[in-house]
Amino acid sequence: MRDLLLSFITNNNLFKEDFEVVQWKDGDNNIQKEKRYYVSSSAEFKYFISNSKIIVYAIKNADIYTATQTKLDEALSALFGLELSYKKDTPSYCEYHFDRVSPERKVVKNNERIINKTVEYDLGYGVSYRPDKVPHVLISGGTGSGKSVFIEFLIIEFLKRKADIFICDPKNSDLSQLEFYLGSDKVASSLNQIAKVSRLVVEEMESRYQAMKENFEYGSNYITHGYSECWLIFDEMGAFQGNATDKKSKEVVNEVMGYIRQIILKGRAAGVFVLVASQQMNANTLNTDLRDNLGLRIALGANSGEGYRMVFGSATPDNIPVIEEKGAGLLFMQGSGQDKAQYYEAPFIDRDQFDFIEELTKYID
Ligand SMILES: Nc1ncnc2c1ncn2[C@@H]1O[C@H](COP(=O)(O)OP(=O)(O)OP(=O)(O)O)[C@@H](O)[C@H]1O
Numbered sequence: 188m189r190d191l192l193l194s195f196i197t198n199n200n201l202f203k204e205d206f207e208v209v210q211w212k213d214g215d216n217n218i219q220k221e222k223r224y225y226v227s228s229s230a231e232f233k234y235f236i237s238n239s240k241i242i243v244y245a246i247k248n249a250d251i252y253t254a255t256q257t258k259l260d261e262a263l264s265a266l267f268g269l270e271l272s273y274k275k276d277t278p279s280y281c282e283y284h285f286d287r288v289s290p291e292r293k294v295v296k297n298n299e300r301i302i303n304k305t306v307e308y309d310l311g312y313g314v315s316y317r318p319d320k321v322p323h324v325l326i327s328g329g330t331g332s333g334k335s336v337f338i339e340f341l342i343i344e345f346l347k348r349k350a351d352i353f354i355c356d357p358k359n360s361d362l363s364q365l366e367f368y369l370g371s372d373k374v375a376s377s378l379n380q381i382a383k384v385s386r387l388v389v390e391e392m393e394s395r396y397q398a399m400k401e402n403f404e405y406g407s408n409y410i411t412h413g414y415s416e417c418w419l420i421f422d423e424m425g426a427f428q429g430n431a432t433d434k435k436s437k438e439v440v441n442e443v444m445g446y447i448r449q450i451i452l453k454g455r456a457a458g459v460f461v462l463v464a465s466q467q468m469n470a471n472t473l474n475t476d477l478r479d480n481l482g483l484r485i486a487l488g489a490n491s492g493e494g495y496r497m498v499f500g501s502a503t504p505d506n507i508p509v510i511e512e513k514g515a516g517l518l519f520m521q522g523s524g525q526d527k528a529q530y531y532e533a534p535f536i537d538r539d540q541f542d543f544i545e546e547l548t549k550y551i552d
């Protein structure tokens with residue numbers, strides 16, 4: 188890698204040579220002179236390389252190379268034979284990222300029952316997600332963009348980790364049928380049931396905190412206390428809020444939003460998380476403060492620029508990639524090192540190879 192970058196500097200004239208004249212006397216006492224060339228200045232690079240990534244940092248030293256350091260997209264891309272996947276310009280350096288393996292979409296099939304003891308979720312497309320580090324998930328996207336399919340995939344993944352799941356389906360669509368498998372205290376579709384279920388989740392959070400307080404250990408969390416994850420899954424926040432038509436229903440919606448707020452702000456250490464899906468995000472769905480506390484945010488399908496900004500805020504990319512595949516979109520994960528949302532393809536579910544209910548029943552006793 189070092190040699191490659193050195194030849195890059197030479198081939199692209201990113202250095203200057205100078206010479207000095209050296210004099211000496213030879214054996215016959217005659218003065219000899221010789222020009223000796225040396226590199227007087229050059230562009231400076233640092234790099235990071237792993238199996239999956241190459242990152243080049245083009246350092247800006249306020250010299251004649253500084254202006255060029257931000258314009259190396261094509262030249263570096265040609266050097267590595269890889270597409271530039273991400274670029275970040277800062278006052279002191281410009282960062283170029285190249286993916287060595289192009290990310291692959293995960294394909295979901297029916298499987299043997301597995302118990303997964305890892306906290307990490309492989310979401311495919313090179314994304315691995317840890318709720319204990321980046322709590323809570325938001326999935327937005329227009330109708331048919333793949334939100335419910337993605338939720339099905341996640342539900343199975345939650346169950347593999349023995350998570351406790353609670354489902355609110357105000358649109359009364361497929362997920363509400365899970366009442367039959369999970370019980371009516373865990374699956375809700377009417378306003379009052381939703382209030383009851385979300386209150387239960389908050390109570391679970393409070394009781395975990397109480398128990399953790401009684402067995403206080405510095406720096407501990409739900410994992411060290413032996414709890415598994417607890418997820419409140421909300422498929423269609425917009426539809427739910429649309430229920431607030433009169434005084435009474437407004438009160439219930441506000442009550443539920445209060446529970447969601449508590450979980451978002453306090454849930455992490457107790458292992459209590461929310462997964463919120465919404466067709467449209469606006470300042471009323473979740474205010475930007477709460478949104479910024481959702482660690483993983485995915486916008487599926489093609490959205491308007493405003494739609495993306497509501498989901499990603501300042502992490503909205505300047506150039507939105509073309510989104511054509513079903514279940515594709517943009518993904519932003521806090522702490523991933525990338526400050527803009529990236530192109531992402533959600534796990535592909537082939538109905539011929541994956542039956543959600545068949546899979547689900549393997550995990551409920
Ligand atoms: N990841 C995926 N893999 C395979 N097919 C998908 C995927 N995502 C979406 N689809 C296809 O698109 C259809 C619609 O997806 P889905 O029901 O998840 O949309 P939605 O975003 O929940 O829509 P709505 O807002 O109307 O509920 C699915 O029935 C499926 O055929």
Ligand SMILES: [Mg+2]
Pocket residue numbers: 334335336360422
């Ligand atoms: Mg849906």
